[in-house]
Amino acid sequence: MKGLKKKRRIQIIALAVVALTLSTALIGYAMRDGINFFIAPSQLAENPPAPDQVFRIGGLVEPGTLIRGQGETIRFNVTDGGASIPVTYSGVLPDLFNEGEGMVGTGRLVDGVFQAREILARHDETYMPKEVIDALKEQGVYKPDA
Structure with a gap:
């Protein structure tokens, strides 16, 4: 009787490890397209x-x-002061999208042109995404408003 309980416990632990490994693999597989890396124009x-x-x-x-x-x-072109990358976008631009303003786009680089599928602009007059600020600071272009 004692050996049967021990065997059952080992089976349950082994099944839990397999289920955990499988669920981790499935979550990683599902998220592979949802992770988008930020790249500055100079990079x-x-x-x-x-x-x-x-x-x-x-x-x-x-x-x-x-x-x-x-x-x-x-x-339009997007720049961080070190490089300028041409961008094309089909769709409606955000209201605060304008020349000289910060933006973040999601898409692909095809033949040297970034083809955006989504464009984000700042959501108020003072906001700029942290990644954009870091890229501009790296190039020595960022000047915070007084």
């Missing part, structure tokens, strides 16, 4: 990712580059 110019890799880019919308094309395609 992107030095080391471009594969065309199928989805990532986030952020910086300032370069003044004089915002072109609202025919249809709904918008073109």
Whole structure:
């Protein structure tokens, strides 16, 4: 009787370990597309990712580059002061999106052009994402408002 209880306990522990391992693997598999790395324009110019890799880019919308094309395609450059990357986006831009302002875009780099599927702009007049501030500080461009 005592050996049967010990055997049952070992089976339950082994089953729990297998279930935990399987659930961890499934969670990791499900999250693989949900994790987007932030890349500054200078980093992107030095080391471009594969065309199928989805990532986030952020910086300032370069003044004089915002072109609202025919249809709904918008073109502009995003810069961190060290490099400038052309961006295309089809869709409605956020209200506070403007030249010289901070932005973060999610998408892919195809033939040297970042094709954004989502554009985020600051949500008020003073906010800028931490990643963008860090990238601008690294290039010596960031100047906080007084």
